[in-house]
Amino acid sequence: DTGVSQDPRHKITKRGQNVTFRCDPISEHNRLYWYRQTLGQGPEFLTYFQNEAQLEKSRLLSDRFSAERPKGSFSTLEIQRTEQGDSAMYLCASLRTSGPTGELFFGEGSRLTVL
Amino acid sequence: GIQVEQSPPDLILQEGANSTLRCNFSDSVNNLQWFHQNPWGQLINLFYIPSGTKQNGRLSATTVATERYSLLYISSSQTTDSGVYFCAVVTIYNQGGKLIFGQGTELSVKP
Numbered sequence: 001d002t003g004v005s006q007d008p009r010h011k012i013t014k015r016g017q018n019v020t021f022r023c024d025p026i027s028e029h030n031r032l033y034w035y036r037q038t039l040g041q042g043p044e045f046l047t048y049f050q051n052e053a054q055l056e057k058s059r060l061l062s063d064r065f066s067a068e069r070p071k072g073s074f075s076t077l078e079i080q081r082t083e084q085g086d087s088a089m090y091l092c093a094s095l096r097t098s099g100p101t102g103e104l105f106f107g108e109g110s111r112l113t114v115l
Numbered sequence: 116g117i118q119v120e121q122s123p124p125d126l127i128l129q130e131g132a133n134s135t136l137r138c139n140f141s142d143s144v145n146n147l148q149w150f151h152q153n154p155w156g157q158l159i160n161l162f163y164i165p166s167g168t169k170q171n172g173r174l175s176a177t178t179v180a181t182e183r184y185s186l187l188y189i190s191s192s193q194t195t196d197s198g199v200y201f202c203a204v205v206t207i208y209n210q211g212g213k214l215i216f217g218q219g220t221e222l223s224v225k226p
Contacts, residue, residue, distance in 0.1 A: 042216030101212040
């Protein structure tokens with residue numbers, strides 16, 4: 001499978017614990033995006049990377065959230081001190097482009113449940 | 116910021132019927148994508164269609180960028196077409212290619 005891969009697919013955690021999600025983009029895709037989707041809503045942008053540089057962060061990305069893409073390949077999204085409101089599907093997408101935009105491809109998502 | 120409105124919010128069809136889903140957006144865009152979200156939550160790419168018309172089997176899409184809308188046509192619907200359909204756009208002012216999603220249309224196809 002050469003699509004966008006996310007791990008884990010499901011995570012159940014207790015309030016206050018830290019969680020980390022991993023995204024492996026399509027090979028040679030230079031842009032990588034993180035989105036969050038809650039029940040009944042469309043996905044909302046969190047942040048994106050151009051290679052290893054994090055170029056934009058949404059106001060949704062509180063200081064408990066941190067994302068990295070250290071070598072310009074896979075990315076991690078960490079949530080510290082989780083809260084019940086963090087329960088959502090976390091989606092990763094990637095894109096290969098030399099211009100401002102192009103077709104994004106999404107992974108299967110990581111579903112987080114905070115008890 | 117840009118507003119993306121999809122209609123109708125919900126749609127129930129009998130198998131074999133045709134349908135049209137609409138996406139209106141409030142500003143100029145240089146990217147528009149249609150997705151189908153499957154029951155497991157994955158977004159499946161249907162069309163990358165900043166302008167013009169495309170067809171893929173029973174599905175087709177048209178974007179009229181100058182009038183700020185896009186339409187997704189589903190013909191001879193099947194129960195497997197059920198799910199949520201999202202339209203998402205990138206404004207011409209965003210250099211990062213960030214997609215902004217609508218709220219989706221939830222389609223239910225009955226046998």
